[in-house]
Amino acid sequence: MHDTLPHLQPVTFPNLVRKSLEILQINIGLKCNLACLHCHVNSNPYRKEKMSIETIDLVLECLKSCEAHTLDITGGAPEMHPQFRYLVKEARKIGVHIIDRCNLTILEEEGQDELAEFLASNGVEIIASLPCYIKENVEMQRGKGVFASSITALQTLNSLGYGVPNTDLALNLVYNPLGPSLPPSQEVLEKEYKYKLQDEYNITFNSLFVICNMPIKRFGSTLISKGKLSDYLCLLRSAHRKENLENVMCRNLISVDWEGYFYDCDFNQMLGLNIFDENNKKQHLSDLINAGLSNKNIRVAEHCYGCTAGQGSSCGGSLTKPAANEN
DSSP, X not given: OOOOGGGGXXXXXXXXXXXXXXXXXXXXXXXXXXXXTTOSSOOBTTOOOBOOHHHHHHHHHHHHHSSOOEEEEESSSGGGSTTHHHHHHHHHHHTOEEEEEEOSGGGGSTTOTTHHHHHHHTTOEEEEEOOOSSHHHHHHHXXXXXXXXXXXXXXXXXXXXXXXXXXXXXXXXXXXXXXXXXXXOHHHHHHXXXXXXXXHHOOOOSEEEEOOOOSSHHHHHHHHHXXXXXXXXXXXXXXXXXXXXXXXXXXXXXXXXTTSBEESSHHHHHHTOBOBOTTSOBOBHXXXXXXXOTTOEEOOOGGGHHHHBTTXXXXXXXXXXXXXXXX
């Protein structure tokens, strides 16, 4: 796999300063039951990296002592971690909001019996990847059989109250473009998703998040192999909108890797761009308990334009409405 970091320098992206911490996002492990083409983590069924129980307990300790109100659990497929359910139950006792970044198909896997029921009983918000409402497009990006499994999982979640009006069980879907292009209008695409999924499969959900593909790990390496990385970076830079800088996710989120070191965002984590202290030492969760992060500089590189291009992109979808000449 090609190293994309050298292609993301020198840095022209504007300087950013952190606000107060609101979201603690943890990558609990890199193992996944899928190996999607757009994956910026390079997850697959053979990855073995996973967070230790000691580090999970440190996450819980941080949630008790820091100002974050949300625990955002990602991977890989985070549910494949043997202590996933322990983490959810203990975090719920602390009273934080819990998000599970779910690929949907994991709910249909052997050994994941009653996973959907567990998530519902603990009030976990689900943010689920479904890159299209068309079978052929999903399978092109994620593999054969994924679409049907995803539809079945969504129907199961609906039956438990997820994404259904007048319930507190939030079900949000995520769209990624198939290739090196900006995502379309989130507002317009959400309407299309809701109509198609309701009409053809009787599925409902709360919101659609459109997320720009980041030129790192598997997706970035593929662009390098095809000679398209430079063009994609030019597209992102040319579509930069400074108003998106105010709301990029790194302003109020930190990303924690499976070893407990933390970063300004999940993308920086995958590039190895650590947060450092004044002594140039990598920051660990044990440091976060005793030191705040407000008003600290955020590490940036050229991939950051993926968050500010067009309508903007974050773990919670677009940041602004598309400009009039977009899409």
